[in-house]
Amino acid sequence: MEPISRDTAVDQLERRLRDDILEGRYAVGTLLPAERELAARYGVNRNTLKHAFVRLVQAGLVETRHGVGTRVRDFLRLGSADLLPAMVAAYPGWMDEVFEARQSVGALIAERAATVSSAKDHEALRRQVEIVGAARSVDEAQLADAEFHRVLAVASHNRVYTLLTNSLLNAYLPVRALLADPFRDAASAAARLSPLAEAVCVHDASAARAASESYMTETARMMSAALGSRRP
Numbered sequence: 058m059e060p061i062s063r064d065t066a067v068d069q070l071e072r073r074l075r076d077d078i079l080e081g082r083y084a085v086g087t088l089l090p091a092e093r094e095l096a097a098r099y100g101v102n103r104n105t106l107k108h109a110f111v112r113l114v115q116a117g118l119v120e121t122r123h124g125v126g127t128r129v130r131d132f133l134r135l136g137s138a139d140l141l142p143a144m145v146a147a148y149p150g151w152m153d154e155v156f157e158a159r160q161s162v163g164a165l166i167a168e169r170a171a172t173v174s175s176a177k178d179h180e181a182l183r184r185q186v187e188i189v190g191a192a193r194s195v196d197e198a199q200l201a202d203a204e205f206h207r208v209l210a211v212a213s214h215n216r217v218y219t220l221l222t223n224s225l226l227n228a229y230l231p232v233r234a235l236l237a238d239p240f241r242d243a244a245s246a247a248a249r250l251s252p253l254a255e256a257v258c259v260h261d262a263s264a265a266r267a268a269s270e271s272y273m274t275e276t277a278r279m280m281s282a283a284l285g286s287r288r289p
Contacts, residue, residue, distance in 0.1 A: 070109040141228035160273040167269035170212040171262040178212035179258040190247030198240040236280040
């Protein structure tokens with residue numbers, strides 16, 4: 058194997074081990090090779106390996122037991138949302154499931170935000186729509202749109218919804234260049250968000266849910282079409 062350079066060695070080793078696990082090189086339930094062997098295989102020292110293991114444990118990919126070793130966990134059963142960015146990057150088909158979850162969770166967040174949001178929340182939502190519309194590049198519009206959904210989650214006054222939104226956006230943002238079609242025209246991107254923002258601002262929960270579902274369906278359709286055109 059190609060040795061890992063010493064700059065950001067822990068980050069690189071974490072990614073390499075994660076990819077090897079997700080791709081099945083190290084099967085679920087099996088013990089990883091001994092630390093000395095793994096360190097030599099990846100061209101790192103054992104301290105770097107230990108730091109990478111800590112991150113993999115936190116993500117739910119492995120578990121380490123003293124005197125036993127490090128075992129690959131059943132990450133689909135036991136893993137956390139921290140795995141989503143890696144899964145989407147490694148397996149683009151996961152994006153369809155992210156779209157599905159995004160639509161369901163988004164509708165709930167919009168409905169609740171319309172019920173409990175404050176005047177301060179309304180100001181922030183309307184301002185974020187303006188920022189999307191004023192974006193000067195595709196990437197700027199896309200990032201502003203993502204921030205709108207964070208602001209909307211905050212307006213729900215439910216911290217779990219905010220964390221779920223962060224998890225979904227963390228899966229989406231690393232591959233956003235492949236999903237940029239809805240944001241090529243900043244004015245159109247803002248126009249898609251405006252009905253959702255306004256429904257929340259007038260406390261119309263039913264309209265907010267419908268506007269969220271419409272927004273999610275339309276943007277998912279555009280993103281899926283773009284992904285499909287890039288597949289061989």
